[in-house]
Amino acid sequence: MKRIVVVGAGFAGLNAARRMQRLQDVDITVIDRENHHLFQPLLYQVAMAALSPAEIAAPIRSLLAGGNARVIKARAERIDVAGKRVLTDSGEYPYDYLLLACGAQHAYFGREEWEQNAPGLKTLPQATEIRRRVLEAFEAAERERDAGLRRQHLTFVVVGGGPTGVELAGAIGEMSRYTLARDFRAIDPRQTRVILVEAGPRILPSFDAGLAARAMRDLESLGVQVWTAARVTDITPNGVTVGNEHVSASTVLWAAGVRAADIGRTLGVPVDQVGRVIVGDDLSVPGHPEVFVIGDLAHSQGEDGKPLPGVALVAMQQGQYAADMIRNDLLGRLRKPFRYRNLGQLATIGRSRAICEIFGLKLSGWLAWWVWLLVHIYRLSGFRNRIIVLVQWAWSYMTFTRGARLIVGKEWQAYGKEPE
Amino acid sequence: MKRIVVVGAGFAGLNAARRMQRLQDVDITVIDRENHHLFQPLLYQVAMAALSPAEIAAPIRSLLAGGNARVIKARAERIDVAGKRVLTDSGEYPYDYLLLACGAQHAYFGREEWEQNAPGLKTLPQATEIRRRVLEAFEAAERERDAGLRRQHLTFVVVGGGPTGVELAGAIGEMSRYTLARDFRAIDPRQTRVILVEAGPRILPSFDAGLAARAMRDLESLGVQVWTAARVTDITPNGVTVGNEHVSASTVLWAAGVRAADIGRTLGVPVDQVGRVIVGDDLSVPGHPEVFVIGDLAHSQGEDGKPLPGVALVAMQQGQYAADMIRNDLLGRLRKPFRYRNLGQLATIGRSRAICEIFGLKLSGWLAWWVWLLVHIYRLSGFRNRIIVLVQWAWSYMTFTRGARLIVGKEWQAYGKEPE
Numbered sequence: 001m002k003r004i005v006v007v008g009a010g011f012a013g014l015n016a017a018r019r020m021q022r023l024q025d026v027d028i029t030v031i032d033r034e035n036h037h038l039f040q041p042l043l044y045q046v047a048m049a050a051l052s053p054a055e056i057a058a059p060i061r062s063l064l065a066g067g068n069a070r071v072i073k074a075r076a077e078r079i080d081v082a083g084k085r086v087l088t089d090s091g092e093y094p095y096d097y098l099l100l101a102c103g104a105q106h107a108y109f110g111r112e113e114w115e116q117n118a119p120g121l122k123t124l125p126q127a128t129e130i131r132r133r134v135l136e137a138f139e140a141a142e143r144e145r146d147a148g149l150r151r152q153h154l155t156f157v158v159v160g161g162g163p164t165g166v167e168l169a170g171a172i173g174e175m176s177r178y179t180l181a182r183d184f185r186a187i188d189p190r191q192t193r194v195i196l197v198e199a200g201p202r203i204l205p206s207f208d209a210g211l212a213a214r215a216m217r218d219l220e221s222l223g224v225q226v227w228t229a230a231r232v233t234d235i236t237p238n239g240v241t242v243g244n245e246h247v248s249a250s251t252v253l254w255a256a257g258v259r260a261a262d263i264g265r266t267l268g269v270p271v272d273q274v275g276r277v278i279v280g281d282d283l284s285v286p287g288h289p290e291v292f293v294i295g296d297l298a299h300s301q302g303e304d305g306k307p308l309p310g311v312a313l314v315a316m317q318q319g320q321y322a323a324d325m326i327r328n329d330l331l332g333r334l335r336k337p338f339r340y341r342n343l344g345q346l347a348t349i350g351r352s353r354a355i356c357e358i359f360g361l362k363l364s365g366w367l368a369w370w371v372w373l374l375v376h377i378y379r380l381s382g383f384r385n386r387i388i389v390l391v392q393w394a395w396s397y398m399t400f401t402r403g404a405r406l407i408v409g410k411e412w413q414a415y416g417k418e419p420e
Numbered sequence: 421m422k423r424i425v426v427v428g429a430g431f432a433g434l435n436a437a438r439r440m441q442r443l444q445d446v447d448i449t450v451i452d453r454e455n456h457h458l459f460q461p462l463l464y465q466v467a468m469a470a471l472s473p474a475e476i477a478a479p480i481r482s483l484l485a486g487g488n489a490r491v492i493k494a495r496a497e498r499i500d501v502a503g504k505r506v507l508t509d510s511g512e513y514p515y516d517y518l519l520l521a522c523g524a525q526h527a528y529f530g531r532e533e534w535e536q537n538a539p540g541l542k543t544l545p546q547a548t549e550i551r552r553r554v555l556e557a558f559e560a561a562e563r564e565r566d567a568g569l570r571r572q573h574l575t576f577v578v579v580g581g582g583p584t585g586v587e588l589a590g591a592i593g594e595m596s597r598y599t600l601a602r603d604f605r606a607i608d609p610r611q612t613r614v615i616l617v618e619a620g621p622r623i624l625p626s627f628d629a630g631l632a633a634r635a636m637r638d639l640e641s642l643g644v645q646v647w648t649a650a651r652v653t654d655i656t657p658n659g660v661t662v663g664n665e666h667v668s669a670s671t672v673l674w675a676a677g678v679r680a681a682d683i684g685r686t687l688g689v690p691v692d693q694v695g696r697v698i699v700g701d702d703l704s705v706p707g708h709p710e711v712f713v714i715g716d717l718a719h720s721q722g723e724d725g726k727p728l729p730g731v732a733l734v735a736m737q738q739g740q741y742a743a744d745m746i747r748n749d750l751l752g753r754l755r756k757p758f759r760y761r762n763l764g765q766l767a768t769i770g771r772s773r774a775i776c777e778i779f780g781l782k783l784s785g786w787l788a789w790w791v792w793l794l795v796h797i798y799r800l801s802g803f804r805n806r807i808i809v810l811v812q813w814a815w816s817y818m819t820f821t822r823g824a825r826l827i828v829g830k831e832w833q834a835y836g837k838e839p840e
Contacts, residue, residue, distance in 0.1 A: 035559060035827045052472035059825045061603035070605045073559040073827075090563050124826070139455060139493040143510050183481035185490045391811055405479045406544070407455045407493075 004326065005086050005095040006030045006069075007076045007263070009037050009060045011312045012295030013101035015319030021067035023327060028069040029093055031086065035059055035073050038124065039380055041312060042389075044164060046127040048171035049135065049405045053124045055389050056380070076102070078266045081288055097290050097326050100277075101319065102261035104296040104310060107274065109257060114235040118254040121164060130253060132407050134172060137251045138180060139407075141187045148248075154192045155249035157240050159232050160256030161198030162206070163347040166215060168253055169196040170349040173222030178351075179405075194224045195249075197242055199231045199256075204347060204355070206309065211355040214364045218349040232256075258310065260297045267291065272299045276307070281337035283322055289335075292325070294318035300338065308340055312379075317341065346372045424746065425506050425515040426450045426489075427496045427683070429457050429480045431732045432715030433521035435739030441487035443747060448489040449513055451506065455479055455493050458544065459800055461732060462809075464584060466547040468591035469555065469825045473544045475809050476800070496522070498686040501708055517710050517746050520683070520697070521739065524716040524730055527679035527694065534655040538674040541584060550673060552827050554592060557671045558600060559827075561607045568668075574612045575669035577660050579652050580676030581618030582626070583767040586635060588673055589616040590769040593642030598771075599825075614644045615669075617662055619651045619676075624767060624775070626729060631775040634784045638769040652676075678730065680717045687711065692719045692727070701757035703742055709755075712745070714738035720758065728760055732799075737761065766792045 006013045009032040036057040045051040074088040086093045106120030141153035158169040176192035204212040234241040239248040260275035269285045276299035295315035344358035354368035426433045429452040456477040465471040494508040506513045526540030561573035578589040596612035624632040654661040659668040680695035689705045696719035715735035764778035774788035
């Protein structure tokens with residue numbers, strides 16, 4: 001009986017565990033510090049008050065119920081590669097095969113103190129904290145009598161021009177112009193200023209240049225100012241410094257960089273500059289064919305020699321691939337190298353605009369938005385969520401409302417801490 | 421132009437503000453420390469992972485949009501009755517008429533240190549904290565190897581046999597028997613022990629004795645042990661002491677007592693033993709006809725000479741009544757005394773059982789449950805929420821799943837603190 005341990009139930013780990021559900025004579029344990037799998041591509045919708053946390057998350061136990069996997073809610077702390085065990089905050093788990101899929105978190109390029117002033121968007125508590133900050137800024141502006149401070153409360157800066165930054169900036173622009181427009185007396189939410197700051201020469205660098213230019217025009221039509229080739233040099237509670245220019249803003253959001261989970265370094269094998277574990281063409285680590293690293297934690301080369309991007313599609317395919325290679329091992333078959341099938345990429349800008357590259361096609365505008373919607377609804381794990389999210393979307397689409405405009409507690413203080 | 425200030429946007433304050441929406445020549449300000457109105461009767465459904473926070477809450481601004489009321493998110497700290505002003509954490513608001521509707525919170529009868537070990541259920545952060553504790557207890561039991569500790573993790577004590585306590589205990593019993601039954605390996609969630617502790621001679625004292633007995637049988641069929649005439653003498657992180665008996669339990673929930681919001685005492689008029697402001701038969705305070713106290717904060721006598729209960733129906737009628745009396749004043753008409761029209765009361769036990777007294781009828785079983793469902797769906801503020809909640813319910817009803825089984829952060833640490 002081979003013991004297989006999967007650490008992390010994101011796209012990579014969950015797809016691996018599901019793929020192994022029909023394997024015989026194996027003992028599978030899935031370890032995650034959360035009790036839920038998170039549908040990360042829609043996390044910005046929670047941050048922007050369009051969806052509730054439970055609508056993009058499903059219990060890992062339910063997703064794997066009826067299969068052969070045991071689920072343990074625990075925090076994996078270290079891998080003992082020589083002893084073949086995973087050490088967690090509640091006991092150790094020996095393995096014959098390990099699938100390490102712990103993902104990535106935000107990085108501030110050595111300025112970790114910026115995190116307080118500019119939260120990133122990787123977890124549900126971060127999403128509800130961003131929601132709280134954005135909604136609270138409008139409330140503070142409504143109460144404020146000083147014009148300069150009111151302007152500061154109504155200025156939002158998003159750092160990083162990748163898909164997440166574009167989606168956040170577009171959603172704030174749209175929320176201020178449509179959803180909130182009627183709700184305030186002292187302020188006009190349409191005076192909101194949204195600035196998207198990108199250090200590189202253009203936004204959405206992974207997309208076709210023409211599509212990225214279209215996305216930029218769409219953002220500008222929602223009142224978002226796009227500053228490219230602009231480097232953030234400081235972030236304080238009252239604003240950001242871009243180059244030498246200070247921008248007063250009560251709300252700054254960070255979508256500019258990631259680094260791999262720390263547990264990767266405990267394997268004792270080479271990692272790249274953002275901490276990703278460098279894996280071979282079968283996604284195992286050097287000298288340990290029984291240890292696979294998959295998803296955002298892995299540095300795995302595509303056919304062009306560049307590392308594969310940290311997106312859901314890569315993670316899902318890697319999870320399935322690693323499961324298949326374990327099956328091959330058990331059947332005495334040879335492993336084949338991993339090949340990524342790139343089906344495309346998508347980004348939305350507001351309520352009915354998007355850009356997408358899919359099956360070699362380049363789409364923009366409302367058609368791209370519908371493709372985006374269908375792909376995400378289809379992929380959303382857990383059937384019930386899918387129905388609820390569809391109803392939500394239909395309703396929001398017709399009425400311009402946002403259903404989840406809740407300011408609840410100050411979860412920021414909680415989310416950095418260890419769960420008990 | 422009369423300035424009317426409403427403090428608190430619960431059932432009383434919100435209904436008052438809505439009733440005044442057509443008044444001419446008034447300047448209405450609604451002050452609340454939250455940005456949302458909360459549908460309290462369904463709060464236990466959030467705690468029990470059946471609904472998401474946003475599904476039972478709606479932004480106050482949206483509920484009053486298009487009317488004559490200005491909404492301010494601020495924490496009212498003191499009433500200056502002589503100077504006719506409300507003092508808040510962000511400025512003061514002068515009034516000609518004041519409607520004070522700040523509600524109630526949990527009380528621990530002088531043992532406030534119990535709150536850490538036995539959270540109450542009055543706010544959304546409390547509901548998500550209770551959800552986290554209950555789900556986390558099953559996770560801890562699954563990891564635990566010691567049989568005694570596993571038993572402790574699977575024991576849940578609910579203190580207080582009113583409607584909230586009955587609903588919580590029934591929901592935990594049902595969740596363990598149906599929703600979670602398939603999801604765990606090491607434990608059998610059906611071994612869960614749920615104890616409902618009530619100090620009085622029977623549960624649901626405000627209901628007809630026959631209906632309460634029926635509710636008790638329904639609870640027992642879900643595996644809930646009902647201990648009446650049982651007084652809690654201590655609560656620790658590891659359990660409760662009932663009389664002289666110690667019960668080991670990792671999760672203790674408090675539904676046993678309330679006290680009125682502290683701001684009532686700043687009026688300088690008599691309050692009762694739980695801090696409610698004693699009002700006259702027009703709901704104003706002695707010597708100040710311009711100050712109304714309504715909802716759970718008011719001690720107002722019913723026709724039987726007893727104080728009216730702290731339920732939504734009383735609060736709503738009082739809000740509408742106070743609004744009407746202000747209109748009468750403005751039109752030079754006399755005030756009439758407040759009369760409560762008692763339409764009935766309801767409590768649910770699990771997925772398809774309830775008891776209700778409505779228009780003089782006494783119902784139990786599935787028919788009562790449907791009455792309960794229709795009444796609550798109908799009353800739920802905000803049309804979108806109503807649709808979503810109906811879909812949720814239909815889905816949960818058919819599949820026994822609970823959609824919102826999320827453990828998110830440790831919000832407990834946050835919820836006692838002031839929002840910034």
